[in-house]
Amino acid sequence: MKKQLIVSLLISAGMHLNAQTNEMIIRTQKTGAEIQPTMYGLFFEDINYAADGGLYAELIKNRSFEFPQNLMGWKSFGHVTVKNDGPFERNPHYVRLSDPGHEHKRTGLQNEGFFGIGVKKDAEYRFSVWARLPEGGETSKIRVEIINPGSMGEHHALTGNDLEINSAEWKKYELILKPEVTEPKNELRIFLKSKNSVDLEHISLFPVDTWNKHENGLRKDLAQALADIKPGVFRFPGGCIVEGTDLETRYDWKKSVGAVENRPLNENRWHYTFQHRYYPDYYQSYGLGFYEYFLLSEEIGAEPLPVLNCGLACQYQNNDPSAHVAVCDLDSYIQDALDLIEFANGDTNTEWGKLRAEMGHPAPFNLKFIGIGNEQWGPEYPERLAPFITAIRKAYPDMKIIGSSGPSSEGKDFDYLWPEMKKLKVDLVDEHFYRPESWFLAQGARYDNYDRKGPKVFAGEYACHGKGKKYNHFNAALLEAAFMTGLERNADIVHMATYAPLFAHVEGWQWRPDMIWFDNMDCVRTASYYVQQLYALNKGTHTLTLTMNKKNVTGAEGQNGLFASAVWDKDRQEYIVKVANTSGQKQPLSLTFDGLGKNDLLTNGKRIKLNAPDPDADNTIENPHRIVPGESAVVINGNTFTTELEPHTFAVYKFTKTQKQ
Numbered sequence: 001m002k003k004q005l006i007v008s009l010l011i012s013a014g015m016h017l018n019a020q021t022n023e024m025i026i027r028t029q030k031t032g033a034e035i036q037p038t039m040y041g042l043f044f045e046d047i048n049y050a051a052d053g054g055l056y057a058e059l060i061k062n063r064s065f066e067f068p069q070n071l072m073g074w075k076s077f078g079h080v081t082v083k084n085d086g087p088f089e090r091n092p093h094y095v096r097l098s099d100p101g102h103e104h105k106r107t108g109l110q111n112e113g114f115f116g117i118g119v120k121k122d123a124e125y126r127f128s129v130w131a132r133l134p135e136g137g138e139t140s141k142i143r144v145e146i147i148n149p150g151s152m153g154e155h156h157a158l159t160g161n162d163l164e165i166n167s168a169e170w171k172k173y174e175l176i177l178k179p180e181v182t183e184p185k186n187e188l189r190i191f192l193k194s195k196n197s198v199d200l201e202h203i204s205l206f207p208v209d210t211w212n213k214h215e216n217g218l219r220k221d222l223a224q225a226l227a228d229i230k231p232g233v234f235r236f237p238g239g240c241i242v243e244g245t246d247l248e249t250r251y252d253w254k255k256s257v258g259a260v261e262n263r264p265l266n267e268n269r270w271h272y273t274f275q276h277r278y279y280p281d282y283y284q285s286y287g288l289g290f291y292e293y294f295l296l297s298e299e300i301g302a303e304p305l306p307v308l309n310c311g312l313a314c315q316y317q318n319n320d321p322s323a324h325v326a327v328c329d330l331d332s333y334i335q336d337a338l339d340l341i342e343f344a345n346g347d348t349n350t351e352w353g354k355l356r357a358e359m360g361h362p363a364p365f366n367l368k369f370i371g372i373g374n375e376q377w378g379p380e381y382p383e384r385l386a387p388f389i390t391a392i393r394k395a396y397p398d399m400k401i402i403g404s405s406g407p408s409s410e411g412k413d414f415d416y417l418w419p420e421m422k423k424l425k426v427d428l429v430d431e432h433f434y435r436p437e438s439w440f441l442a443q444g445a446r447y448d449n450y451d452r453k454g455p456k457v458f459a460g461e462y463a464c465h466g467k468g469k470k471y472n473h474f475n476a477a478l479l480e481a482a483f484m485t486g487l488e489r490n491a492d493i494v495h496m497a498t499y500a501p502l503f504a505h506v507e508g509w510q511w512r513p514d515m516i517w518f519d520n521m522d523c524v525r526t527a528s529y530y531v532q533q534l535y536a537l538n539k540g541t542h543t544l545t546l547t548m549n550k551k552n553v554t555g556a557e558g559q560n561g562l563f564a565s566a567v568w569d570k571d572r573q574e575y576i577v578k579v580a581n582t583s584g585q586k587q588p589l590s591l592t593f594d595g596l597g598k599n600d601l602l603t604n605g606k607r608i609k610l611n612a613p614d615p616d617a618d619n620t621i622e623n624p625h626r627i628v629p630g631e632s633a634v635v636i637n638g639n640t641f642t643t644e645l646e647p648h649t650f651a652v653y654k655f656t657k658t659q660k661q
Helices: 002-021 220-227 290-299 331-345 351-358 380-395 412-424 437-442 474-489 527-537
Strands: 023-027 040-043 074-077 079-083 094-098 108-111 117-119 125-132 140-148 156-165 171-177 183-192 198-207 233-236 303-308 369-372 400-404 428-435 456-464 494-499 503-505 516-518 523-525 542-548 562-569 574-581 587-594 600-611 630-633 640-645 649-659
Touching: 023 574, 040 527, 094 108, 094 183, 108 198, 125 140, 125 156, 140 171, 140 198, 156 171, 156 183, 183 198, 220 290, 220 516, 220 523, 233 290, 233 494, 290 303, 290 331, 303 331, 331 351, 331 369, 331 380, 369 380, 380 400, 380 412, 400 412, 412 428, 428 437, 437 474, 456 474, 474 494, 474 527, 474 542, 474 562, 474 574, 474 600, 474 649, 523 527, 527 600, 527 649, 574 587, 640 649
Parallel strands: 023 587, 040 233, 040 494, 233 303, 303 369, 369 400, 400 428, 428 456, 456 494, 503 516
Antiparallel strands: 023 542, 074 108, 079 094, 094 198, 108 183, 117 183, 125 171, 125 198, 140 156, 140 183, 516 523, 542 562, 562 574, 574 649, 587 640, 600 630, 600 649
């Protein structure tokens, strides 16, 4: 009995010692830095079919026949010819359907969509087309159907309707299709039903029920997933597509606005970047353009952050200086930046403000931030950035300008560019880091000693890439959560952070991991998504000092794999503590809120927990809720909360401050 007592006391003492090690002190008497509304946000790039075939709800591939192979994505039968003198200057191609010459023959087209066309039972789909009667006559007729090819080659029409063409002039025609069943893999088929020839251009099919019902709209479930994060900033349109494989294929914002029918096709650099993930039909229709990006930013409550080309094509793919714009020839690129600000903010009597109003938004978008250049490096970048800064500061002195520290999180290029960004006095520096687990575990204190007098930090692209596991899995998300405690603790210097990439189609990706995966019917929010959401929904308004043994909790040696940060939310009167346990052991925690007033009372305790029994697992289309946050009530004893945090777990603890009655 005595021996058992001694053993029990030793175990108790060991637990007590461990609990002491994990005693975290949150100083409440003085709040720290203000946390920017832009702190946690989203970065969108058209990679992995994120735009056409993804967020942009258009279901027709190559709708204006502008792909280099004009009928790519289409099957034609009967008498079909491609013409190039159409009504839209920047999209001149169209097709002519003519009588096949025999009553038992047919002329028509069939479009494969993006990995098929997914439709839902009883949902409405808006078919539209610009058409005319090229040879005169009173009317002609086409039959429009959504068909399912079927496993045995039998084409079953899910829905269909006739459309009458009644003018020799180009006009837009519409009809509504309503499928009888839900099917993920269909095609659009058009038959010519009359003797008269018909010209067709800009053949389009959208769900009626898009995000906020916009006709040139976004896929509702994907946009909703973005809105549910409550992002503070939305960076677009990339990424490497800003640079382009060459300057001819860079993203040109001016081509992405105005009438959607007249936005020209652009080659997407991601369709050939990786030989093992080669998609020769991956182009940008520009249907999802800068107007739509600004509108989405506004509707999800995020500050828009457009990024523009600085005169450099992708430096990974262009070693020859002649591939880039000489500094002395940058005027048109600089004017593009100035015109973009006018498009976003200008009065409706200005050239670009007038266009914004004509597109449906007379009020300014209130743009505050602009990025110049994406992942450039070497002296060629700052020497091109400098004249942009001069011109923008002169015309728009309040605009915040974002520069880049290059493609790496440290090293020669990073060490060169940061001092250059300070010299140029950019407002924020965009840092990118796609790194392995070991890097994220070692970076908990990354920003603790940054120069507070220089530019602020924008962690613009980051994700944890597992060693031999470059795919979404819970452990990577956990280490991202651990790393983000350092972003939060240093909110005086870190003003923005966005995970990347954002979207990926399960059948058409070039890069992973990604935050949201989707197919033609559904989407899945990964564990990394939920980490981002937990931070964004619980970001607070001010930092608080949190220490363990008088040190920041950064996963350092002797801290038992723990990372932690704390904030105060003055609007909700809440203390919020985030703790990541990256170790394989259960860790006893003690959270002491030091400095409370004698009448202060902590109530309404909540714990939101994210963990998974299998660290290599994640959510999938088939099992989208495998790993989701779980919330439970907790009780605090006075000013100290004690608990045990499970291995490999991220937790958010929240307590409301009230006054004793």
